[in-house]
Amino acid sequence: MIRVKKIEIHELRGIRNLVIDFKNQNFAICGRNGTGKSGVVDALEFALTGNISRLSGSGTGGISLKDHAPHVDSRNDPDKARVVLNVLIPTLNKEVVIERNVKDPDNPKITPSNPDILKVLSGVATHPEFVLSRRELIKYVISAPGDRAKEVQALLKLDNVEDLRILLQKIANANKKEVIPLKREKDDAQKQLLLSLEITEFNQVKLLEAVNIRREILGLGAISVLTPTTSLRDGLAAGEQKITHIPKVQALADIKKLKDIISEITSIEKTNQLSQIKEKLIILNSDPAILAGVTREKFLRSAIQLVDMELCPVCDTPWNSNELKRLIENKLKNFDIAAAKRAELEKELEPFCDNLQELNVALINIEGYGALLKPLIDTKEIKNFRAIVKDKNTRIQSFLPLPDTMFAVETFSTFPKSVTDLIDILEKTITAIPDPTKQDAARDYLTISQERLEAYRTVSLRHKQAEERANLATKIFDIYAKVTTEFLDGIYKKVEKDFIELYRFINQEDENDFTAQLTPSIGKLGFNVDFYGRGYFPPGAYHSEGHQDGMGLCLYLALMKHLLGKSFTFAVLDDVLMSVDTGHRREVCNLLKQKFSDTQFILTTHDEVWLKHMKTAGLIPPTSSMYFRKWDVDHGPNEWSDRDVWKEIDEDIKNDDVRGAAALLRHYLEFVSSEICHHLRAKVEFRGDAQFQLGDLLPPATSQFSKLLDEGEKVATSWGKTEEASAIKKRKSDFDSLVTQSQLEQWQTNSAIHYNQWINLEAKDFAPVVLSFRKLIESFFCVKENCQSIFHVVPERGQREALKCSCGTININFQKKS
Numbered sequence: 001m002i003r004v005k006k007i008e009i010h011e012l013r014g015i016r017n018l019v020i021d022f023k024n025q026n027f028a029i030c031g032r033n034g035t036g037k038s039g040v041v042d043a044l045e046f047a048l049t050g051n052i053s054r055l056s057g058s059g060t061g062g063i064s065l066k067d068h069a070p071h072v073d074s075r076n077d078p079d080k081a082r083v084v085l086n087v088l089i090p091t092l093n094k095e096v097v098i099e100r101n102v103k104d105p106d107n108p109k110i111t112p113s114n115p116d117i118l119k120v121l122s123g124v125a126t127h128p129e130f131v132l133s134r135r136e137l138i139k140y141v142i143s144a145p146g147d148r149a150k151e152v153q154a155l156l157k158l159d160n161v162e163d164l165r166i167l168l169q170k171i172a173n174a175n176k177k178e179v180i181p182l183k184r185e186k187d188d189a190q191k192q193l194l195l196s197l198e199i200t201e202f203n204q205v206k207l208l209e210a211v212n213i214r215r216e217i218l219g220l221g222a223i224s225v226l227t228p229t230t231s232l233r234d235g236l237a238a239g240e241q242k243i244t245h246i247p248k249v250q251a252l253a254d255i256k257k258l259k260d261i262i263s264e265i266t267s268i269e270k271t272n273q274l275s276q277i278k279e280k281l282i283i284l285n286s287d288p289a290i291l292a293g294v295t296r297e298k299f300l301r302s303a304i305q306l307v308d309m310e311l312c313p314v315c316d317t318p319w320n321s322n323e324l325k326r327l328i329e330n331k332l333k334n335f336d337i338a339a340a341k342r343a344e345l346e347k348e349l350e351p352f353c354d355n356l357q358e359l360n361v362a363l364i365n366i367e368g369y370g371a372l373l374k375p376l377i378d379t380k381e382i383k384n385f386r387a388i389v390k391d392k393n394t395r396i397q398s399f400l401p402l403p404d405t406m407f408a409v410e411t412f413s414t415f416p417k418s419v420t421d422l423i424d425i426l427e428k429t430i431t432a433i434p435d436p437t438k439q440d441a442a443r444d445y446l447t448i449s450q451e452r453l454e455a456y457r458t459v460s461l462r463h464k465q466a467e468e469r470a471n472l473a474t475k476i477f478d479i480y481a482k483v484t485t486e487f488l489d490g491i492y493k494k495v496e497k498d499f500i501e502l503y504r505f506i507n508q509e510d511e512n513d514f515t516a517q518l519t520p521s522i523g524k525l526g527f528n529v530d531f532y533g534r535g536y537f538p539p540g541a542y543h544s545e546g547h548q549d550g551m552g553l554c555l556y557l558a559l560m561k562h563l564l565g566k567s568f569t570f571a572v573l574d575d576v577l578m579s580v581d582t583g584h585r586r587e588v589c590n591l592l593k594q595k596f597s598d599t600q601f602i603l604t605t606h607d608e609v610w611l612k613h614m615k616t617a618g619l620i621p622p623t624s625s626m627y628f629r630k631w632d633v634d635h636g637p638n639e640w641s642d643r644d645v646w647k648e649i650d651e652d653i654k655n656d657d658v659r660g661a662a663a664l665l666r667h668y669l670e671f672v673s674s675e676i677c678h679h680l681r682a683k684v685e686f687r688g689d690a691q692f693q694l695g696d697l698l699p700p701a702t703s704q705f706s707k708l709l710d711e712g713e714k715v716a717t718s719w720g721k722t723e724e725a726s727a728i729k730k731r732k733s734d735f736d737s738l739v740t741q742s743q744l745e746q747w748q749t750n751s752a753i754h755y756n757q758w759i760n761l762e763a764k765d766f767a768p769v770v771l772s773f774r775k776l777i778e779s780f781f782c783v784k785e786n787c788q789s790i791f792h793v794v795p796e797r798g799q800r801e802a803l804k805c806s807c808g809t810i811n812i813n814f815q816k817k818s
Contacts, residue, residue, distance in 0.1 A: 001124055001569045003600045004044065005095065008084040011074040012046065012102070013039040016636040024088050026592075026620045028603045030611040031628030036637030037604040041131060041574045042069075044602065047085035047098050049125045050105040069102045072633065078102040089120050090569060096121070124570075129155045129560070133574040137552035140559075142540045145524035152525055155559050156491070161484050168477040175470035182463040184354065188361050189456040195253055196449045211449065214442035232453060233446040246372045247444035248433050254369075255427045258362040262420075265355055266413045277348055278409050284341060285402045342399060349396050349405075352412060356393040360386055366426060373429055377422075385419045485520055491562065492518040492525070498558035499551075502595065506550055506587040527555075549576065550584060557596065572602045585610055589617035612678055616796050622789045622806045627671070649770055653763050662758035665770060666694055669777070673697035676780050679792035680704045681800070702739050705780065706732060708793070708803050712812035719817050728812060735779050742772040784809050 003024045009015045014036055020027070029037050042052045046069065055063050070081035082101035089096060096117055100108040110121065124130070139151045153162050190202055199206050204226045211232050212222040220235040264270065363386045370379035395408040436444065496518040504514050517536055519526035528536035529543065529551065539548050553576060560568045592601055601619070605611055611627075614620045628637040638644060645668045652661035674697055677684050682704035684696060709732035716725035758766060782789050782805035789806035803812040 001127075001130075001564065001567045002048075002087040002089055002120065003569055004085065004087050004602065006086040007040070007043060007047070009040065009043040010082050010084075011071040011080040012069060012083060013042045013052070014071060014631065014633075014636055015039045015043065016071060016634075018636065020626065022600070022602065023621075023624065024600060025624050026601045026603070026614075028605065028611055028614050028620045028625040029628065030605050030608060030625065031637070031639075033606050034631060035628035036631045037606070037628060038133075038574060039637065041133075041572055041602075041604060043083045044085070044572055045128060045131045046102075046105070047083040047100050047108075048121075048130075049128050050100060050108065051128065053128060053131065065105065066102060071636075089117065091567075092116055092120065123567075127564070130570055131572045131574065132553075132556055132576055134549070134552075134576045137549065137556060137576045140555045141527070141548050141552045142538070145521075145526050148527060149520070149525035152559065153488075155556075156563050158488070158491075161488070165477075165481060165484060168473070168480055172470065172473040172477045175466065175473045178466045179463065179470050182459065182466050184357060186456070186459045186463045188358060189452070189459045191358075192361065192365070193449065193452040193456045195257055196250055196445070196452045198253070198445075211446065214445045217438050217442040218446075228457065232450040236443065236446065242447070246369060246430055246433055247448055248430055248436055249441055250444060250448050251366070251369050251430045252427070254362070254365040255423065255430070258359075258366055258423065261355070261359050261362050262415060265359065266415070270352075270355075271413060273348075274352070274409055274412055277345065278406065280345055280348075281402060281406050281409065284345070285406065346399055349399075349409075352409075353393055353396055356389050356396075356412075360389050360393070363389065366423070369426060369430065373426075377426060377429065379422065379426075381416070381418045381422050385416060488520040492520055495555075495558045495562050498561055499555050502554035502557055502591060503551060505591050505595065506554070506584050507547070508587070546584070550588070552576070553588070554591075557591075566598065568596070568599055570600050570602075572604075574604050575606060585613040586617055589614055589619040593617065593619045608674075616678075622792065623787065629667070629671070646770075646774055653767055653770065656763050658761055658763055658766050659759045661766065661770065662761075665758070665773065669698060669773060670694045672777055672780075673701050675790055676701040677704070679790045680708065680803075681793045681796075701780070702735075702776070705791075706736060706739070708800075708812070708814075709735065711814055712803060715813055715816050719813075738772070738776045738779055742769075742776050781805075782807060782809055 004022045005024050006019070006021050009018045009020075011017075018040070020040065029040055031037050038054070042054060046052050052065055052069055055065050055068055066078060067075065070078050074080045079101055081103075082099065085098045085100075087096050087098065088094070094112070094117065097111045098108050098121070099111075110117065129136075140148060143151060150162065194200065194202055197207060197210050199210050208223055208226055215222060215232075215235070218236070223230060223232070223234070363382055367379045367382045367386070370377035392408040392412065395404040399405055435441075496516060499518070500514060500516055503516070504512055507514060511532070513533065514530050516529045517526070519528070527539065529539050531537055531542045539551050543551070553573075560571070592599075603614065603620070608627075611625060615622060615625065626639045628639050631637045638648075645664065649661045649664055649668075652658070652664065670693065673694065674692065676682070677697055677700055680701060682700040684692065684700050687696070709728055713725050713728040713732065716722075716728060758769065761769070780790055782791070784805075784807050787805055787807035787809065791803055791805055791810060793800050794802050794804055800814045802814055804810060
């Protein structure tokens, strides 16, 4: 991948103009919340990917890159919002400049530009996970297994595996759903066939026995085997194979069947069942929260079927289907109670849908008989009633809106008198028809039975094909799920091993035997961790928030190691370890430094102590950090840099704003004195609240520096290095003079020169105070332009060996000659 050398940010995310030289090294940005640290993170992400994840995805509402990435004063001119990024591509050993603006984020200017460079940068753009914030980190740790699987697979670029699994599952489910209505239709067709055959059990022996009795009456040969192409009316003349009159026996049987169905539907048992269901529907309809949940749950389940499309089905606008799908699935989780109540009622209503379907088929059977009677009997009432029956069935199956379902339930057993009267008329008229001869009855029997056998064969074939498709789809899904689970299990075992090793590293003092389990299953990723040998539990069960943060980082690093291997050369950690306790911060620094020495880390933090840990552990070089002291809308972030601070103080003095200049000088001196004390190992009176003032810090710093110079001079003399001893003696003399000029020695006895009195001075009186402190502070820094680091004692703990600067120009030895 890449390493970042330098960034220029203009009019982007609260930053007006800012240049940071990362020097291809680890770098840290510190500052209170709201000082602009994340603006730098956003700029890095934007330059490399053309997107800012903080402005996209779930929870961003109406926020967009185009409208809200530019600084608020430049929102109408997105062309000004731009980032220039200098990066090094280690594998090509080439430095590249990327310039991207918000107006045209998808078309960066890349210099130089060749296929090899573009390929590398394209790879970086497809890995936005190089930026890790705590809200992203914690998803890996305390998410539900399904959500964790999506996050981890997205990071590993395996989300297509899950997308295909979901698609195959949808296909399998859809094919299963096709089988159910066809099975119902097949059963109805079989019932109609049995009714016409006048048998109660569907098997070949009984069927052929009944058929051959009629064929014998007609003088036709017996059928010995029933094949898929066998015709029961084989041998009848063409004109005899069509019913042109009322088949009295069959018609009366059909009418009897219809009346039996009506009797069942209107029975007391059905009426009582319907009353109970109606009460549940009324309760459901009267609870606004549940009703809203049922309604939205159905809508969202319908919506999730559409999000696989690349375009919105309403307006044809492109959308991020995966992001939308995640959003819908998260919303669906809120409707579990509503979904359970709906599923329960739908299950109870299923038999009533079957009744209505059976009623509809029975009505169809007798509807045509009116046209065969002489004189004709108009059966329009039956046709109209069939439409009502189908409508009731549709309402119940749809379930929503609930008032429609309630209406269908209330009128379920209602039969118009005109329909029941018409059925009676048909029955009476058909009964009055002279009985057919044995030959006519046999002929009608074979003709109608053959028609219903053909209908049964047709729907049976469709049902069989649907079952075969469903079985095949299920088999494909099961095989795919098995293979991908085994494949993912292999990946997760490697990641699990690395995760355990990394977590043990930062918790070796008390969890050296720590283990963990990453357990993949279909669409899920379980994550349980050992808790001091007491068993495996979810990370949020017993481990502290700090340990969870540590787990999140270790899991992220293990995943990135697997994903990129040696190409994992750049990562941005945006305040991800704010909960890690101070006892483990040093180990986290050592982890990043030792285990990922080839990775450039850009870290942000609001914790000054955390920044110091990074420096003292050597994770970041002494000069590879910046401290944002404040942010304002006009200027963006302001850092604690000598150049900027002294310039701002001088401006305040010119404007006769002594109060402002004094406050800034005091705060800066407190900040820099704290850094100096830390680097020189100065002894500062302990405060439990860590609220140190200038008087607590600067005197110990100057005293310690003077002592160190004095000790260094004596050591140089003992080694006979007279020239070096003279140089140190002069440095100490010059330094002591600066201390005297600042009147710091009188700090505790002369209140007039204490910072509490600075605001009472005139500008002309305060200017010398500023100058004296500026010279004093500058004496703690290396003067080399490429260094300018604070002098620091090495090692950090134990017996002092030397006083150095980062570039090595200053190296004062403390090892006395024995």
